[in-house]
Every structure is written in structure tokens, then in C-alpha cells.
Amino acid sequence: MNEQEAHKLGNRHLRPISGLNSPSGASRRVRITAADSTAATLSGQHTLWMLANLLARQYGVVAKIEIVVPAVALYPQAALFGRRDTIAETIAEVIRTVGGREIQIADDVLAADVEVVVGTPPVVSQPAVHRVGIVASGWRIFAGNPELTPNVEMEGNSLACYFAACIAAGEVFKRLCGLQPGKGRFIESLIFSLWDFHSYSEWSIASDGPDVDAIDVPPFYIVGAGAVGQASAAALASLGVRGHVTVIDRETIDSTNLNRYPLATLSDVGASKTQLLKSRLSGRGLSIYSSDLGWPGYALNPGIDQRSEVQLDESNYRYKIVLSCVDKNVPRHDIQNYSPENLMGASTNGLGIAVANYDMRSDFECLKCHNPPEPKGPPVEEIAEQLRQLPPNERQQRAQDCGADWSSVERYLAEPKCGKVGEAEMEKFTAGNPDWSVGFVSIASGTLLTAQLVKFVLQGSEAFPTDKGNTLRFNFLNPGPRWSMHRRNPDCDCQGNGKAAYCRIWGQ
């Protein structure tokens, strides 16, 4: 990637979004702080690693990061990339490889615009205009004024650590952009548990949830290896669960992905999304099978080198656990059409996330009910003809805005028969204007999806108690956990053909 391209990074979170102003550009210095006692814990390191990762992706918002973290030895499992001898060096390496020239590491300690304090605040504090503190213990999370931080050790599971890091990165983003009048709030004190997804007035009564060491997850699928899929897999890998996952996507990483893909660095632009995920997370508890065919491409051409028991199920179209991490409704329909036995999905909408259970045995929605397919765009050849009319520099700009690889597009325009790569890039122009998106929202969404998968493995359908609903929500503008309930759409085929197909495969 050259410098000019680097400046185009992450423009998705610089688009207008309701509730937030545009970043002013003047106040952009952030500090990451942890006391010795926090930095020396695995949980503290999971949090610091993800926090640095998230802040380094806030291109055009964060400009400089101070690291006030002691040089204690790294737990290797706390870093999914960027490993160095100490946690302080590791997070500096993460910031360098993700932030590049856009986000610098400060070599001095000045007044920060926002400071994030992980764990118990250090005895001596450095000047900062705004502060946010985070703590994770078990499944519990605190976020808010560091002076209100509960006096507990950082011993959260990695899900609570990652989610807490997302909340802190969200508060930094909100501080540096500013809230629009009458919209949203900064967190003074938020105590909640990822275990029951409820908020509490006091730390001592928040439910801690069970230990999650040594969990075995049955074979499952992640469809979509974008921001949400990467975050979900990263959370599973950092948690140390054992199991076999099949990861399915057909795209490659482009520069507009970097603001929210938790496993991608600047040098990964152009890499296959599934291969990147596999290379970052191999050697942990998960065995990973990957397919670049997308869905339903994979279902139609399942891997012959896939695990034998999975192959047997696939030959009967039996997909027992599927995580939908795609961001369009057409592929959502394609997933539901195969009637997975247990289907959960995560999505984002502006500053909000939703994680839902699409249980065909319940009265709640299926993945198709409230996700109408997007209208089909004009044919690729029509777009190509329009692009040919533009001067090359405008074409390049359009390609960049859509996240399409410019050189592949140019090759396609010159010679439309030149293959699938060019055509896949051309399809990005037909998708319309990409939505606003940012790292902390997407990664929180994938982390929460993994929390629900783990709960499902531990306690079955109790992971989504029907009296609360089938969907968990969290909005970063007015932060807090919330459940919601979504019944079936009477016009959807899930009460007719869809239900019949499900019953044929799985019984009533």
C-alpha cells in the first residue's frame, strides 16, 4: 500500500452519522494507561491488546497514542498478532502495523484529549481532558468515570475484555467527534454482565457467570469473514475454546476494511479474508477449515478434504450450528434457505449492534423474516460502460470509495473477459453507497455473537430465554444492554415451505 492509499483508509467512519459531529481534527491525542497490577494479568493484556487494535483503526479521528503501560512480559495468547516480549511493546507494534503513518505513537506524555484507564487506576495520574475507565471480571464489565472503578482484579474472560475495550474505544470516538445536541450520552457508570446481558446499579450484584476454561464447541460454521466474522473467531480463539470451525467467504481484504477488521494490518490488503483469519488464529484450540466459495457456493461444492464427520453431515445438508456474519440480506436468505438447525446472527446498524437467535422451533423470526433482499443493481456491464466515460482519476476515486481494487477494475474495463477477480471488484460498484461503519461497533457485535455461542454450548436454548426475546442489543450512543422480541413475518415462507424443509432435515 502506498502513502496516498493510506490516507483513504477507513473513510467509512468519517461519513455522517446521526448523533455524532464530524471529528474536529484539533483534539486527537489518546492515552492508554494501565497500572502494573493490571498489565501483569492475562485479562488486562487481552483488554489492552484489543483496545490498542481498535484505537489504531480510528483513522482521521485519533492522531497520536500515548502508551503508559509497564513493560511486563506478554502472555502470548493475549496477542493475535504483533507479539513482542512485553505487553507495552506488543500494543505499540499493533498500532504501528495497523495505524501506519496515520496514527503515531507518542514518545512523550502530555495532556491527552482522552485517556483510557484499564483496570484499577495507577497511583500517579497524568493530565487528560476526559477519562474513561474499564474493568472486566468473569462476564462482568464496568465502564465509566475511573474514580468509580470497582476495586476488583482484572480477571474477565476474553469476551468481557474485548467488549469492555469496544466500549472504551466508543467513548474515545464520541469524545473526539462530539455528540450532537440532545443526542446520546457519555458513560458515567455502566455495570453490566455479558452472562445475562443485564445492567446493574452495583458491581456486587451483577451476575458473574461460569468459568469458561476448557470448553468444547461442536463443529460450526462462520459465514462471512469480514469484521463481524473475524471478531467472532478472534473472541473464540482468545477464549481458548476447542472445536472445529468452517469459515466461508469469497472476498479479499481492501483498504476500506481496515477501520474495522480486527485481524487485518496494512500489509494484508489484497489477502483472502478466510486465509487471513486462518493464519492469524491457527495453533490455538480451534481447527479451521476455510472456503473461498462463499455461501451457497460452499454448500454446493463442499470440501473433499473437510473433516469426515462434517462431510457426512454436509452430504445430507445438515448444518448444525451456523453463525451468520454477512452484512447483506441476499446472503442472509441464502443461509436461511439451507435450514441450519441452530442459526445465530450478528449485525450492525450505525452505532447499534444486534445479535439474534433464528430458532425455527420457536415463534420468533427467521433470518429472512425482517431482512428483505436488496434490490438488484444494474448489470456489471452497464456500470462498466458508465465508468469508461469517466476520466481515469475520477474512476480511481470511485473505485476507492467503493472499496474496489483500482487496477483490477481498469483491467476489467479494458478486457471484460479477464476473469472473476475483475468481475468481483466491479460488483462493488453495484452495491450502492457503503454504510457508515466503525471498528468498535463491528467488533462488539462479533464478540457478543461468540458470547451467545458459548452460552448456547453451555446451556442450550437458555442462552436466549424466550421471555426476554430472541435478540440482544447494545447501542454505543446511549450505552447499555437491551433485549428485544421479533415475531415472524406472516408473509415470510418460514411458516410454509421453510418450516417443512426444516422439519424434513431435523424433525419437529
Ligand SMILES: [Zn+2]
Ligand atoms: Zn421468516
